[in-house]
Amino acid sequence: xxxxxxxxxxxxxxxxxxxxxxxxxxxxxxxxxxxxxxxxxxxxxxxxxxxxxxxxxxxxxxxxxxxxxxxxxxxxxxxxxxxxxxxxxxxxxxxxxxxxxxxxxxxxxxxxxxxxxxxxxxxxxxxxxxxxxxxxxxxxxxxxxxxxxxxxxxxxxxxxxxxxxxxxxxxxxxxxxxxxxxxxxxxxxxxxxxxxxxxxxxxxxxxxxxxxxxxxxxxxxxxxxxxxxxxxxxxxxxxxxxxxxxxxxxxxxxxxxxxxxxxxxxxxxxxxxxxxxxxxxxxxxxxxxxxxxxxxxxxxxxxxxxxxxxxxxxxxxxxxxxxxxxxxxxxxxxxxxxxxxxxxxxxxxxxxxxxxxxxxxxxxxxxxxxxxxxxxxxxxxxxxxxxxxxxxxxxxxxxxxxxxxxxxxxxxxxxxxxxxxxxxxxxxxxxxxxxxxxxxxxxxx
Numbered sequence: 095x096x097x098x099x100x101x102x103x104x105x106x107x108x109x110x111x112x113x114x115x116x117x118x119x120x121x122x123x124x125x126x127x128x129x130x131x132x133x134x135x136x137x138x139x140x141x142x143x144x145x146x147x148x149x150x151x152x153x154x155x156x157x158x159x160x161x162x163x164x165x166x167x168x169x170x171x172x173x174x175x176x177x178x179x180x181x182x183x184x185x186x187x188x189x190x191x192x193x194x195x196x197x198x199x200x201x202x203x204x205x206x207x208x209x210x211x212x213x214x215x216x217x218x219x220x221x222x223x224x225x226x227x228x229x230x231x232x233x234x235x236x237x238x239x240x241x242x243x244x245x246x247x248x249x250x251x252x253x254x255x256x257x258x259x260x261x262x263x264x265x266x267x268x269x270x271x272x273x274x275x276x277x278x279x280x281x282x283x284x285x286x287x288x289x290x291x292x293x294x295x296x297x298x299x300x301x302x303x304x305x306x307x308x309x310x311x312x313x314x315x316x317x318x319x320x321x322x323x324x325x326x327x328x329x330x331x332x333x334x335x336x337x338x339x340x341x342x343x344x345x346x347x348x349x350x351x352x353x354x355x356x357x358x359x360x361x362x363x364x365x366x367x368x369x370x371x372x373x374x375x376x377x378x379x380x381x382x383x384x385x386x387x388x389x390x391x392x393x394x395x396x397x398x399x400x401x402x403x404x405x406x407x408x409x410x411x412x413x414x415x416x417x418x419x420x421x422x423x424x425x426x427x428x429x430x431x432x433x434x435x436x437x438x439x440x441x442x443x444x445x446x447x448x449x450x451x452x453x454x455x456x457x458x459x460x461x462x463x464x465x466x467x468x469x470x471x472x473x474x475x476x477x478x479x480x481x482x483x484x485x486x487x488x489x490x491x492x493x494x495x496x497x498x499x500x501x502x503x504x505x506x507x508x509x510x511x512x513x514x515x516x517x518x519x520x521x522x523x524x525x526x527x528x529x530x531x532x533x534x535x536x537x538x539x
Contacts, residue, residue, distance in 0.1 A: 112151055115145075115146075117522065118143075122136075122140065125519060127515035128516050129166075129480040130166055131196075131197075134159040134160070134162035134200045135159075136519055137156070137158055138207055141159075142207065143526075153208065153211050153212060153215065156219075157204070157208075160201055160204040160219055163201045164201065166195060166197040166200060167479060167481065168190075170196055170198045170199075171191045171240040172188070173191065173237065173240045174187075175238060175319075175322070175323055178373075179377075181377060181379065182236075182375055183378075183436070184237055186482070186485070188237070190484075190485045193485065194243065195484075198223070198226065199243040201219075201222075201223045202246065203247075205219050206246070209254050209255070213251075216255055220247060226279075226282060228241070228278070228279040228282065228320070230320070231320050233317075233318050233319055233373065234373055235373055235374075236373035236374065238319060239281045240281070241281065241282055244285075245273075246289070248270070251269070252269055252270055252289065252293050264299070266295070267295060267299050267303070270295075271306065273286060274307060278314075279314075280321060280328060281320050281323060283311055283314065283328060284324060284327035284328045284331040285327075287328075287331035287335075287336065307335075307339070308338070309339070311328075311339040312339040312340075312342040312346075314343055314347075318348055318349050321347040322349040325344065328340055376433065376437070378437065378444075383427055383428075383431040384432065384441050387423065387424065387427060390420055391420065391448060391449070394408075394416060394417060394449075395448075395452055405454055408454055417453065417458060421449075424442070424446075424449075425465065439473050439475045442469060443470065447486070447489060447490055449466075450490070455499055463505065466490065467509070467512055467517075470486060471513070471514050487516075488520075490505060491520070506520075
């Protein structure tokens with residue numbers, strides 16, 4: 095009841111309109127026009143700049159970010175099984191999930207940010223997160239669950255949110271035991287083992303935790319895909335404390351057909367394949383239109399002997415005419431030729447990004463950049479899967495920053511004139527604090 099009172103009080107504080115110093119007030123207002131995952135991330139980024147000194151304002155930002163996170167399109171982070179290549183639907187989705195803009199990762203990040211301000215409120219916030227409930231996977235699935243952010247937050251809360259009196263009542267121990275009782279999937283059990291190992295508990299309490307953990311692990315019933323994906327992380331996380339339980343788990347489990355190890359090598363460049371029957375892989379560049387765009391794009395980059403064309407060779411009238419023809423064909427490439435709007439969006443974005451890197455600075459590159467931004471900004475994927483859509487715009491900016499002559503300033507200018515609130519928010523952060531640290535690079539402690 096005490097935690098509920100604290101949480102309700104925090105909501106009343108958060109209901110008051112926030113007034114932040116500039117440029118952070120403008121960032122806050124811009125964030126409200128973006129989808130919830132971007133709004134949540136922006137609010138936490140404001141706090142993580144360290145520039146907001148008012149304690150109540152920082153707490154209100156974190157709690158608003160937490161509430162926004164629950165509406166994110168991605169409920170939980172997923173990751174590809176080892177061996178899946180990038181030029182696939184799975185490879186692209188993995189990059190999108192690695193931005194950590196799923197609901198569970200954002201909620202867990204909010205809890206971690208709040209721990210430094212108010213450890214009791216952080217505990218209350220953590221208890222508001224629904225414990226991960228992982229539905230069984232099929233052997234066709236090439237993506238598996240990654241709930242590690244939740245268990246990292248659990249470990250920090252256990253160590254930092256309980257005063258001496260609460261620890262004497264073993265409330266921190268009961269929180270860990272409760273998490274043990276809810277971890278039905280082996281994909282939860284590896285990060286949970288790390289939380290137990292790092293927990294600030296007595297030797298007797300730790301022994302109890304490992305005993306419960308071992309019993310849970312050796313009796314786990316896992317689908318074939320989760321079983322195979324969990325073997326490597328569990329072999330490391332179980333350590334000596336649960337080594338016997340891990341061996342029993344490994345001996346009892348059954349993987350998917352054709353899986354020889356936790357790493358499933360998959361060749362996906364030339365055709366749709368399955369590794370030993372599973373997982374189901376959807377490679378890109380399969381339609382005749384996509385193959386033609388890929389092949390013609392290579393001819394713009396390489397000569398007939400496979401040598402990279404020089405800057406001088408890419409400045410001739412002949413090359414520029416081929417480029418103009420290619421851009422015209424690119425503009426006519428329609429989504430109906432691909433398996434899904436998402437596949438079309440990613441394939442066409444890859445072509446645009448390669449062109450922008452290839453074309454020498456000047457009017458031709460500016461034309462390609464403007465066409466690229468217009469294409470991305472007009473994609474329906476921005477509503478259907480916002481983080482997946484955003485991935486390509488982020489790659490565009492990051493690759494420009496990392497290459498000589500990439501002209502990131504022109505990309506940011508295009509963001510400003512795009513009319514897209516997500517891109518405009520990115521520009522505003524860039525102006526406020528310099529290039530933003532990607533969400534996946536935020537410290538996890």
